[in-house]
Amino acid sequence: MTKDSNDDAGDISQADAGEKKPPRAKKAAEKAPKPKAPVPPSEFRCGRIALVGRPNVGKSTLLNALLGEPIAIVSRHPQTTRDQIAGVVSVPGAQLVFLDTPGIHAARSKLGEHMNDVAWDTAKDADLIVFLAEANEDLARSIRNEDKLLLQKMPANKPMLLALNKIDLIRDKTRLLPVLERWGSLRDFAAIVPVSAKKANGTARLIKEVSERLPLGEPLFEGDEISDKPARFFVAEFVREQILRKTFQEVPHGVAVLIERFDEAGKIPIIEVAVHVQREMHKRIVIGSKGELLKAIGTEARARAEALLGTQVHLKIWVRVTPDWQESDARLKDFGYGQST
Numbered sequence: 001m002t003k004d005s006n007d008d009a010g011d012i013s014q015a016d017a018g019e020k021k022p023p024r025a026k027k028a029a030e031k032a033p034k035p036k037a038p039v040p041p042s043e044f045r046c047g048r049i050a051l052v053g054r055p056n057v058g059k060s061t062l063l064n065a066l067l068g069e070p071i072a073i074v075s076r077h078p079q080t081t082r083d084q085i086a087g088v089v090s091v092p093g094a095q096l097v098f099l100d101t102p103g104i105h106a107a108r109s110k111l112g113e114h115m116n117d118v119a120w121d122t123a124k125d126a127d128l129i130v131f132l133a134e135a136n137e138d139l140a141r142s143i144r145n146e147d148k149l150l151l152q153k154m155p156a157n158k159p160m161l162l163a164l165n166k167i168d169l170i171r172d173k174t175r176l177l178p179v180l181e182r183w184g185s186l187r188d189f190a191a192i193v194p195v196s197a198k199k200a201n202g203t204a205r206l207i208k209e210v211s212e213r214l215p216l217g218e219p220l221f222e223g224d225e226i227s228d229k230p231a232r233f234f235v236a237e238f239v240r241e242q243i244l245r246k247t248f249q250e251v252p253h254g255v256a257v258l259i260e261r262f263d264e265a266g267k268i269p270i271i272e273v274a275v276h277v278q279r280e281m282h283k284r285i286v287i288g289s290k291g292e293l294l295k296a297i298g299t300e301a302r303a304r305a306e307a308l309l310g311t312q313v314h315l316k317i318w319v320r321v322t323p324d325w326q327e328s329d330a331r332l333k334d335f336g337y338g339q340s341t
C-alpha cells in the first residue's frame with residue numbers, strides 16, 4: 001500500500017451530539033411479521049439463496065427490496081457489488097438468507113476474477129438459486145447470449161428460480177408472455193417470477209416461491225440480524241457507492257475503500273476511511289475542485305451511515321494512491337478481497 005505523506009482529507013464531521021439509537025437492524029426486525037400460530041420447530045424452513053446473474057441486472061436492488069432496507073449498494077455501473085452479502089428475510093415459518101453476489105462477467109483483472117469466484121462459489125454452496133435477468137419485451141432480443149451461457153454453467157443439482165427484473169420498463173405487459181415461455185424452454189425452472197426490484201413488485205411472490213422450496217432447518221440468524229456483514233463493511237460500501245455515482249469511466253472501478261478507524265467509544269462514533277485510487281489523476285478527480293466532490297461524497301455517505309447506525313457519526317475520508325492494487329494478491333487481501341485463485 002502506498003501512503004501519500006500529504007494525504008488530502010475531507011472532514012465532514014457533524015458537531016452536534018445526539019442520543020444513540022438502536023441499530024437499524026433491530027428496527028427492521030421489529031417490523032417483521034409475527035407468526036399468527038407458532039410453527040413447530042420441526043416444520044421450520046431455512047436456507048441460503050444465491051442471487052446470481054450478469055452485472056447490472058438488479059441483484060442488489062432486489063436484495064434491498066426483499067429486505068425492505070437499502071443495505072446493498074446500487075449504481076448504474078456494472079460490477080458494483082464485489083462481495084457476497086447476506087440479507088435475512090423472516091416470514092412465519094421460514095428464514096430466507098438471500099445472498100447478493102457480484103455480477104458474473106469477463107474478468108479483466110485479478111479483482112474481477114475474484115468477484116466471479118465469489119459468485120460461482122455462492123451459487124455452488126447455496127440451497128437454492130435465483131437467477132436474475134432483465135426483462136425485454138422484444139421477443140427476438142429477450143434472452144442474451146451471456147445469459148444462456150451463464151445458465152448452462154449453473155449447478156444442475158439444486159432448484160433454480162428465474163426472476164425476470166425491470167418489468168416496470170415494459171409498457172405492454174402482455175408481450176411478456178411469449179418471453180416467459182421462451183425462458184421456460186431453456187431450463188426446468190422451479191418458478192419464473194416477473195419482478196420490478198426498483199418498485200418492489202413481485203417480491204412477495206418471490207419470497208413465497210422460495211420459502212416453499214427451502215430445506216427444513218433451524219434459523220441461521222438471530223431475530224434482529226439482517227446481514228452477516230458488520231456495520232463497518234456497509235459504511236465503507238456507502239462511501240464507494242457515492243464515488244460510483246459521482247465519477248465516471250475508469251475512476252469508479254479503480255476505487256477501494258477501507259475503514260481505518262471505527263471508534264464507537266464516545267457519544268458520536270468516529271469513523272476514518274481511506275479511499276484508494278489507482279492514479280494521482282483519479283485522486284484529483286475524487287477530491288474535486290476545492291475538495292467539493294469529496295465533501296459531497298462524504299455528506300451523502302454519512303447520511304446513509306447515520307441511518308444504518310441510528311446515530312450521528314463523525315466521518316473523515318482520506319484519498320490515497322495505490323497503483324495497480326487490483327492486480328496484486330497482497331493488496332487484494334489487505335483490502336478484504338481475499339485470494340483471487
Ligand SMILES: Nc1nc2c(ncn2[C@@H]2O[C@H](COP(=O)(O)OP(=O)(O)OP(=O)(O)O)[C@@H](O)[C@H]2O)c(=O)[nH]1
Binds near residue numbers: 062198
Ligand atoms: N427500471 C428499473 N431499474 C432497475 C431495477 N432494478 C435495478 N435497476 C437499476 O439497474 C441498475 C443496476 O442495479 P444493481 O442493483 O446495482 O444491479 P446488480 O445486478 O447488483 O449489479 P452488479 O452489482 O454490478 O452486478 C441501477 O441503476 C438500478 O437502479 C428495476 O426493477 N427497474
Ligand SMILES: [Mg+2]
Binds near residue numbers: 061073081100102
Ligand atoms: Mg450488485
